[in-house]
Amino acid sequence: MPPYAPAAGPEPRSRSAPAAPQQRTRYVSERPDRVDDGPSAGPPDGRPPRHRTPDRDRLTWLICAGVGLGVLGTTALYANPGAMFRSTRSASAEVRPTHHAVAPPAAQPRPSVRRLPGIGARFGSAIPANARQALVVVGQGPGSWMSTATLWSRDDHGDWHPSETWTAHNALRGWTPSHRMDDLRSPIGVFSLTAAGGLAPNPGTRLPYDHSPAFRAVGAGFEGEPLTGSFDYVVAIDYNRVPGSSPLDPRTPLGRGRGAGLWVHVDHQGPTHGCVALSREHMVELLRKLDPAAHPVIVMGDKAALRQ
Secondary structure, eight states, rough: OOOOOOOOOOOOTTTSSOOOOOOOEEEEESSTTEEEOSSOOOTTTSSSOOOOHHHHHHHHHHHHHHHHHHHHHHHHHHGGGGGOOSSOOGGGOOOSSSSSOOOOEEEEEEEESOOTTTTTHHHHTSOTTTTOOOEEESSTTTTOOEEEEEEEEETTSSSSEEEEEEEEETTTTTTSSSSSSSSEEEEEEEHHHHHHHHEOOOOOOOSSSEEOOOOOSSSTTTTBBBBBBTTEEEEEEEESSSSSSSSOOOOOOOOOHHHHHHHHEOOSSSBBBOOOOOHHHHHHHHHHHHOGGGOOEEEEEHHHHHHH
């Protein structure tokens, strides 16, 4: 035999003799609760082989399925964040919040009235049917020179709508139903307003406006206050005068003894001889609002008298 002769191979098997069954060795896995059957030949490192069992396969499948569902859920959450928080209850059973943001209430318009507040039947019936504007001047008392004024407008349905109320002043000794020259009282009644004028230019009134230097006021009032600027803007009160003429018109249909020259003019912060006074700002506002087409009137007197 040559020195390096190859090892003899296995003996050829006879066709008539059946092959002997391969011997299988029983191995114990690393885990004492697992026993696996393996081939007769062990792993190269001499350790028993680790085999997957049905329980391990199910565990692996469950882990993979859980990870997959987690990925899908995360993707869906990013695609529609609100879906995670939607209620599964029906719309009719949806729980609604008990607190709601409430917007602040809008300013409500002052209500309209069929009859002017505080004006009784006697003076209410004296307002002409075609009058759509009424400056209502209400004195605090028969002997007071403190009063308030409100311009009202009447709509096509006969309802009166007020504007804001302004502070006003009247005559030093209050009010009288029968005015006389130099009695230092303002007359009670309903009078038309048909003309305006003043030392200052027309501020935008639609009434006939007499712009004249003759409206210059000088001297001091009963409280020692200067009268300068008092006649910058005036509206003539049609008491004992010719309606529609300039406030400077000297004519007196009732005679001089009944007094004349009564106006609504700029307030000089004191009582008047018989006129009604408003602040400069409110005089301008009044002049701009008065409309001869609305046949404006003034209703004036103390509170108790006007209720008649």
